[in-house]
Amino acid sequence: MRALVVDDSRTMRRIVAGILQGLGFETHEAEHGAAALALLECGLEVDLACIDWNMPVMDGLELVVRLRATPAWRAITLMMVTTESEQDKIVRALAAGAHEYLLKPFGPEALRDKLVLLGMIPAGVLAGDLA
Template sequence: MRALVIDDSRAMRRIVTGILTGFGYEVRDAEHGRAALDVLDEGWLPDLATIDWNMPVMDGLQFVSVVRANPAWRAMTMMMVTSESEHTQIVRALAAGAHEYVIKPFTADAIRDKLALLGLLPQEVAL
């Protein structure tokens, strides 16, 4: 399976990439929503995108909206991974088309549980 990790923090990209690689994912990353769209435009379509909210150039909510408007990218599951933890923000993201929401700080177990709920946890990864 493929994942696209979108976060302006290099540290957070490394951490999320490490977790997903450990689950058997092939991972690419992008430092903001616009760079992530460039990856999709190349034709590299992931099963999962993890998306930070506050990023320069194009934020996570804008990215979700653009992806949702393109039927060719409909199969991609979008999981917000962000420090925006207010209920209203969660509702906004889900309304825009995100499938799941993980609040920073998180643990690898939290990511694993969300992926299991989404049916995106490779079978060889034990729960």
């Protein structure tokens, strides 16, 4: 499985990518929505995108809308990973086409649980298996 981590914080990208790698994902990183689109337009294929909301150049919600509007990218599972915890923000992201929503801060188990929900990893992968 391949994942794209989109976040303007380098530290955050490293944390998310590290957890995903511990779960067997090959990871790629982009610092905002436009950079993510550029990677995909160049032929990068991913199964999962973990997307922050507030980023410069192109924010996460805009990225979700663009990805859902493009047939070639519709199979990508989209998960918002953000500090935006207002109920209406979650509703907006889901309505735009995000499949899941993970609130920062979170532990490795929470990301693992979301991926189990999405059917991307088996339920039997324990938190202890995480790097």
